[in-house]
Amino acid sequence: MRIAGNGPVGAGDVGLGVPVAEGRWQPTRAGVVNSWAWAEEELLFADGWLTLAGPNGSGKSLSASMLVTVLLDADVSQTALSVSGKAAGTLLSRHTDRDEQQDRTGVWWLEYGRRTGGGAVEYVTTGLWLRSVGKVVHRVFFLARGRVGEGLRLQVDREPVRIGDLAAQLAACQGHAFTSSAASATSNRARLSEHLRVVGDEHDYRRAVREELFAPLDEVQFDALVGVLRSLRSVRTAEAISAAEMGRLLSSALPALDGERLMVIAQAMERISELEGQLDRARAEEKLLQGAERAYRRYVEAVAVVEAASLIAANTRFDAQTRRERQAGEEVQQAAGR
Numbered sequence: 443m444r445i446a447g448n449g450p451v452g453a454g455d456v457g458l459g460v461p462v463a464e465g466r467w468q469p470t471r472a473g474v475v476n477s478w479a480w481a482e483e484e485l486l487f488a489d490g491w492l493t494l495a496g497p498n499g500s501g502k503s504l505s506a507s508m509l510v511t512v513l514l515d516a517d518v519s520q521t522a523l524s525v526s527g528k529a530a531g532t533l534l535s536r537h538t539d540r541d542e543q544q545d546r547t548g549v550w551w552l553e554y555g556r557r558t559g560g561g562a563v564e565y566v567t568t569g570l571w572l573r574s575v576g577k578v579v580h581r582v583f584f585l586a587r588g589r590v591g592e593g594l595r596l597q598v599d600r601e602p603v604r605i606g607d608l609a610a611q612l613a614a615c616q617g618h619a620f621t622s623s624a625a626s627a628t629s630n631r632a633r634l635s636e637h638l639r640v641v642g643d644e645h646d647y648r649r650a651v652r653e654e655l656f657a658p659l660d661e662v663q664f665d666a667l668v669g670v671l672r673s674l675r676s677v678r679t680a681e682a683i684s685a686a687e688m689g690r691l692l693s694s695a696l697p698a699l700d701g702e703r704l705m706v707i708a709q710a711m712e713r714i715s716e717l718e719g720q721l722d723r724a725r726a727e728e729k730l731l732q733g734a735e736r737a738y739r740r741y742v743e744a745v746a747v748v749e750a751a752s753l754i755a756a757n758t759r760f761d762a763q764t765r766r767e768r769q770a771g772e773e774v775q776q777a778a779g780r
Contacts, residue, residue, distance in 0.1 A: 459486040461555030461563060467655045470555040470565070472509045473590060476602045477537050477548030477572060484590075485509075503675060504536060511675075513552045513568045515668050516583050516620070516647045522672070534579040537572045547573045547602040551590055554655055565589050566654060569596075571608055573630075580630055583647040584608065585654060586617030605630050609637040620647035666696050 459471045468490035474480035479501060485492055494502040507523060515522075518533045538544040551569035558564060567590060571582040582605060588594045593615040596603050603611075612619055619634045620642040621627045634641045642650070652664045659667065673691055683691075 458488050461557050462489040464557040464559065467554040467556045467566065469552060471553040471590070473549075473551050473596075474505070474508075475549040475551075475596045476546065477550060478504065478508075478539050480505075480548075482597065507675060508536070508550050508570075509552050511668060511671055513550065513570060513583075514648070514651055514671070515664075516570075516644045518581070532579075533572075533581070534574055534577065537579055538574050542574070542577050545575055547571075547604070549596045549602060551594075551596065553589060567594060568651060568655075571603075571605060573605070580627060581621065581644075582608070582630055582634065583620040583644060584612055584617055585620075585647065585650050586612050586615050588615035588617060606633045606636065609634045613637040618642060618650060620644050620650070662700060669696065 461468055461470055469487045469492065470490075471484060471486055472492070473482075473484040475482050485494075494506060496502050511522065512518060520532055523531060523533065523536065534542050537548060538546055549569055549571050551567055553565055553567045555563060555565045565587070567584075567586050567588055569584045569586075571584065573580045586594060588611070590596055594611050596608075598607065609619060611617070618640070619638055621630050621634065621644065623643050631641055648664075649661075652659060652661070656664055656667070670692060673694065676691075
């Protein structure tokens with residue numbers, strides 16, 4: 443399929459192969475060159491969605507896992523490749539379509555796009571280059587700010603691109619390559635280094651994808667996302683699944699919390715418990731003090747009443763004594779005047 447500036451020719455009008463969302467990345471195109479049962483295929487996403495339809499065993503799940511989960515975290519273990527989560531099949535058998543003696547080169551790729559606030563369109567392509575030789579599969583993951591068919595050509599004269607040519611193209615579009623640090627990957631690393639200043643290890647690919655396409659997710663959040671995607675692969679769309687079963691499936695896919703973070707949370711909860719105990723004791727003491735205050739206030743009021751009554755009685759006696767003294771004085775004066 444011929445590629446134009448905004449996607450496959452004729453696809454832009456219906457939103458195929460081009461990003462619709464603004465400000466976030468979404469899958470726009472994917473493809474395979476000379477790997478598994480694919481010779482050359484390009485798949486178009488519509489607003490980030492893609493449907494693979496076909497009978498059982500046609501390779502829908504295999505293709506989806508290679509294009510999505512493998513190109514997210516570079517995990518090519520048998521467990522990660524299997525839909526059931528159990529070890530079954532290898533990357534070599536997938537690439538060669540179970541003919542492991544075959545000398546074969548191929549590429550899987552997935553393109554993401556987004557629209558910026560100014561109306562511009564940006565693209566990032568992730569991919570996996572494979573070469574099987576003598577029952578050994580060599581692999582190189584790549585990440586580039588380029589598009590297959592424009593800055594990236596994964597096939598030359600109907601032959602899959604060689605690793606040296608791929609490295610040159612990545613260097614031209616400021617791309618990055620990531621390969622194994624094992625001795626078997628020395629030759630590929632050397633060819634990549636002829637064009638790229640830095641060749642990362644495979645575990646660096648996962649971090650590069652997360653930082654480029656899924657910021658601001660941290661490693662734990664990104665791991666949870668990939669885990670959920672892998673768990674959802676086991677769901678058969680032809681079978682009914684209840685909301686409860688889906689909830690259990692998604693919950694089981696979430697990773698365990700980090701031990702150090704759990705320790706911090708536990709210490710914080712213990713401290714909260716201590717503070718709650720102190721608060722309860724302070725409230726109890728406050729109630730006791732309020733009760734003592736009320737009792738003391740009643741005591742003071744009673745003492746004041748008694749003292750006031752005593753003062754009134756004393757004042758009454760004083761007034762009576764004063765009247766008697768005045769009366770006696772008057773009587774004395776009258777007696778003297780006679």
